[in-house]
Amino acid sequence: MSSWQVYTIGFIAQALFSARLLLQWIASEKQKKVLTPSNFWKVSLFASFLLFVYGYLRSDFSIMLGQALTYFIYIRNMQLQGEWKKMSRWLQLFLYFFPVILFIYSYNNNVYDVQNLFYNDKIPLWLLVLGSTAQVIFTLRFVYQWVYSERIKKSVLPMGFWLLSFAGAVLILIYAILRKDPVLFVGHLAGSVIYVRNMVLIRREDD
DSSP states (O other): OOHHHHHHHHHHHHHHHHHHHHHHHHHHHHHTSOOOOHHHHHHHHHHHHHHHHHHHHTTOHHHHHHHHHHHHHHHHHHHHTTOGGGSOHHHHHHHHHHHHHHHHHHTTTSSHHHHHHHSOTTSOHHHHHHHHHHHHHHHHHHHHHHHHHHHHTSOOOOHHHHHHHHHHHHHHHHHHHHHTOHHHHHHHHHHHHHHHHHHHHHHHHHO
16 A cells, blocks of 8 residues: 555544544534533544554554554443444444454564564654553543543543643654654644643633
8 A cells, every 4th residue: 555545544534533523622612611422432433443544554553552542432432322322233343343353464473563563663662652652641531531431421521531632642743743744743733722722611611
């Protein structure tokens, strides 16, 4: 697959991530409080699917790690909102098992692919550690959101979610600049503005 095709997949994924934030932002601005539309999780899941594929095609472990950690949290939020059961059974099964199938395929020769991910000449170890750390911090926002939502039995996006989003996005932006990855840079630069705006809205709700 050519480089422009790989980047196209990445940009489509980031465009979808930006679109979900835009939908959430518009809905929140209308109500003057932070809301969580059901489309937020649907678009998140599809975008995560594409970005996982992008990370695989770029042999970028940190991208794959970030998406693998959040993928099933998106599904769980769809379940909490009652949207998951509306999907066909075959689509549910495909979405559940796709990451597992790709993971098995990636490591089927046990040597070459592992070296591509962890000993990639284009990504020195220190940069891989930075990128992975950034993705873990960015992912913790959804772990926090998941635990919070499970506790109240309702899918919401609390203040801690947006704080972790902003902190993770800043680190990923640094990684994107060093990695020279336009897909990550454009996506997280746009997202950072919305993260800050949602924190402002929550502060106003609390005042």
